[in-house]
Amino acid sequence: xxxxxxxxxxxxxxxxxxxxxxxxxxxxxxxxxxxxxxxxxxxxxxxxxxxxxxxxxxxxxxxxxxxxxxxxxxxxxxxxxxxxxxxxxxxxxxxxxxxxxxxxxxxxxxxxxxxxxxxxxxxxxxxxxxxxxxxxxxxxxxxxxxxxxxxxxxxxxxxxxxxxxxxxxxxxxxxxxxxxxxxxxxxxxxxxxxxxxxxxxxx
Numbered sequence: 001x002x003x004x005x006x007x008x009x010x011x012x013x014x015x016x017x018x019x020x021x022x023x024x025x026x027x028x029x030x031x032x033x034x035x036x037x038x039x040x041x042x043x044x045x046x047x048x049x050x051x052x053x054x055x056x057x058x059x060x061x062x063x064x065x066x067x068x069x070x071x072x073x074x075x076x077x078x079x080x081x082x083x084x085x086x087x088x089x090x091x092x093x094x095x096x097x098x099x100x101x102x103x104x105x106x107x108x109x110x111x112x113x114x115x116x117x118x119x120x121x122x123x124x125x126x127x128x129x130x131x132x133x134x135x136x137x138x139x140x141x142x143x144x145x146x147x148x149x150x151x152x153x154x155x156x157x158x159x160x161x162x163x164x165x166x167x168x169x170x171x172x173x174x175x176x177x178x179x180x181x182x183x184x185x186x187x188x189x190x191x192x193x194x195x196x197x198x199x200x201x202x203x
Contacts, residue, residue, distance in 0.1 A: 013076035018151055020069040025142055027063035028110065029165050031056055032139045035132075036172035057117075064114045067107045099148025106141035109134065136173055 034056040037043050043052050071087045074080060082100075086093040088108075091101030113135050120128035143166065152158045 013073050014079065017070055017073035017077060020066050020073060021146075021150065022152065024063055024066035024070055025146055027059045027066055028139055028142055029169070031059040031063055032135055033165070033169055033172065034059070035135060036169065036176050039133075040172060040176045042172075042175075060114050060117075064111060067110055071107060096149045099145055102141045103145030103149060106138050106145055109141070110138045113138065139169065 034052050038049060038052055038056065043049055074082055074087050075084060080086075080093070080095055082093045082095070086100075088104065090104040090108075091097045093100040093104075113132060116128060116131065143162065146158070147153045147162075150158070
């Protein structure tokens with residue numbers, strides 16, 4: 001019978017990858033949610049934007065670290081044995097290639113978008129902000145990867161986590177997308193009302 005040390009040694013890489021993947025999912029969820037709140041200008045209390053910005057940046061960096069650990073520890077898993085190409089090249093891993101490929105794309109995209117923050121002045125803050133909107137894709141790709149390839153996808157606590165966190169993020173995203181149109185509608189309504197008042201006053 002195998003002793004506990006042998007079991008831990010054979011499963012250690014998988015356990016480390018599983019844990020870091022869950023941590024990465026939590027951090028990406030928090031970072032994306034805060035980013036959407038700030039982009040939608042929902043946090044307007046004095047001092048709150050500065051606090052949220054700091055949390056957003058720290059969770060994003062920690063999320064990148066967790067993603068890196070997730071990928072590196074997968075390479076060492078003797079059962080999956082994906083190799084470097086299996087981790088870095090989408091859809092080449094033998095284990096559930098579609099869902100692991102989505103995870104690879106999410107990880108690469110997260111790295112590119114996250115690290116681009118430190119080079120945003122090189123290609124312009126305006127362009128960087130537009131590119132940064134693609135961060136929401138990282139979240140949705142990570143959800144797909146978790147549900148399709150994650151060991152804990154069927155766990156009750158994972159289902160509850162997704163039920164609690166996904167709808168608010170979807171709503172924040174929809175609000176973020178529609179907010180420019182809503183502002184234009186409010187402005188048009190205000191201008192139309194002002195015009196009616198002026199028109200009525202000049203009679």
